[in-house]
Amino acid sequence: MKGQVLVVDDEQETCDLLEMGLVRHGFKVTTSTNAQRALELVAGQDFDVVLTDLSMPEMSGLDLCERVLGTRPNMPVVVITGQGSLETAIGAIRVGAYDFITKPVDPKLLFLSVSRAVQHRRLQDEVKRLRQAVAEGDAESQIVGQSSAMRRVYELISRVGESDASVLIHGETGTGKELIARGIHARSRRKDGPFVAINCAAVPHSLLESELFGHARGAFTDAKAQRTGLFVQASGGTLFLDEIGELPLDVQPKLLRALQERKVRPVGANHEIPFDARIVAATNRNLEDEVYEKRFREDLYYRINVVKIDVPPLRERGGDVLHLAQHFLKQFAQRNDKPTLELSTTGAEKLMAYNWPGNVRELENCMEHAVALARFDQITVEDLPEKIRAYRAERFVVAANDPTEIVTMDELERRYILRVLSLVGGNKSRAAQVLGFDRRTLYRKLERYGAAGATPDKSEPSAPPAAS
Structure with missing residues (x-):
């Protein structure tokens, strides 16, 4: 059922015709030939939209619209009129009508108008519900959303929270990966311990090892005092390694050893320090591709990827x-x-x-x-x-009536590939996955088209070599 519609017209034949057309499109319809009776129905039932004739003997459609909106302000009213004048339109808008349709009624226009009114009503209800949910919600909870995609994420957070297993969070930039990491920490037995975070891409290469493992006094020029690294600082809690895909290759074996031995050796020190921190890492890269391209150690990948959580894009x-x-x-x-x-x-x-x-x-x-x-x-x-x-959703046109728009399969493929690439924000790994072929094929086609981005960029691994 697409929505519940109340049809009001003093002629029963008109009510029946409108009902027939709307039921055919999946709407549930109630009819009334009396405006006063219609008001009683509105008071007792929750219709998605009221569809009323303008000229009725006891009460005009504009008066009915005004009285409906006086008691049910969120219930859209569509007025049908045989007087398609500007004055009539202004009068309908003035009393708050959602839309008006002129006679004779075009069935397609009727369906479109009622569908939009129903969508408008449901969107109003959703905004109201969410406003109330936010007002009553837990102020400490920062992970927001009830979509099926997010419910799967919540389930994984809940299930992995009690363990000490390493977690890898994967998702596009801006999806809230750190909030997911904090959610895991908050649901773990370590929740009373520290949550320590570092963005591996934001720390200069020369300082990253010192940040992670600490350093001894005099280890380098500016090391005037001993420094405790983040691994040790996070003991009893969680260490969050954001953008771990940016970790330099020469630091990766040291990180792997620390994870295996549960000890770190500060820079310039000749002793090791034990730590007790849970490791949660995050990346917007495809680390399997990075492993294939020898930019990320395979053994480290499996060490941090005990449980993987994919955060859906908005x-x-x-x-x-x-x-x-x-x-x-x-x-x-x-x-x-x-x-x-x-x-x-x-x-x-x-x-x-x-x-x-x-x-x-x-x-x-x-x-x-x-x-x-x-x-x-x-x-x-x-x-x-x-x-x-200014945003307008683009539409991909496969065919057109204009003979000049009849194109070859190669041109059709080119348009479709570029459209998919645009929809996934230029992410060539994701585009190749949607299109159903490997990234090497995608790069080859883009190069043939002379398209921008035909070669891998710094934020995305290059295409793997062809299989021998």
Whole structure:
């Protein structure tokens, strides 16, 4: 069932025709030839949309619309009129009608209008529900979302939390990998111990070993005092190694030995120090490809990848976009002394339509931007960043009526490959996986097309050599 519709028209024949058309498209329909009776039905039932005629003897469609919205402001009303004038349209909008349709009713236009009204109603309800959920939620919980993809992540966090097994978290940049790591720590028996994090890509190569393992006094020029490394600092808790795929090759065997022996040797020291920390690592790279390309040690990969958690990108999390938006809206509204600020339905529609290449981090930035610019008590489309306001989902056209658009299979393949590559944010490993062939084939095709990105970049491993 696509939605429940109340059809109001003083002519039973018209009600029957509208009902027949809507039922054929999967709607559940209730009809009424009396406007007063329709108000009683609205008071007792929760319809997704009211579809009413404009000209009725006892009460006009505009009066009915106004009275419906007076008691059920979230129930959209679509007005059918035989007077397709600008004055009629303005009158419908003025009383709050969601849409109006002129007679004779086009069945396709009717279906489209009612479908949009139902979607609008359900989106309003979802925004309201999420607003309440965020208001009542645990302020300490930072992992937000109820999509099926995230429920699988929650299950893994819960199951792995009680063990001391090493965990590898994989996901695109901005998906919240550190929050997942903190969630694992919070659900472990080590939750009262320290959570120590390091971004392996952010620390200069020359200092990384000292940061991880510590150093003795005088080990190098600036080592004026002994330093305890992060492994030892994390004892009794969790050590989070973010962007572990960026770890230099010469440091990897030292990290492997530390994990195997549960001891570290500070730089410049002649003794080892035991540690007791759980290791959680994260990366946005495909480490199996890195192992194949000899940029990451295979034995280290298996040592850190006892349990793997794949964090889904935001574009695959459905309604979590709105849940997260409400979460960030509450945070930034309180911070900016705008506690009554809410997300409008039109704003929510724009957020749901966007592809979010920057994932949760981009959504957080978007909501901070919107709160900063909001002038009223709602976040509207005008408050959102320009790229989100202007976003239009691209459509891949396979064929067209214009004979000049008849293309060869090679050209069709070229268009499709480039479209898939665009949809996955330029990630060639992911594109090859979606297309169903290996990355070497993808690179070869891109090179033939003369497309940008035909060769591997620094953020992505190069294509493996052809099998002999």
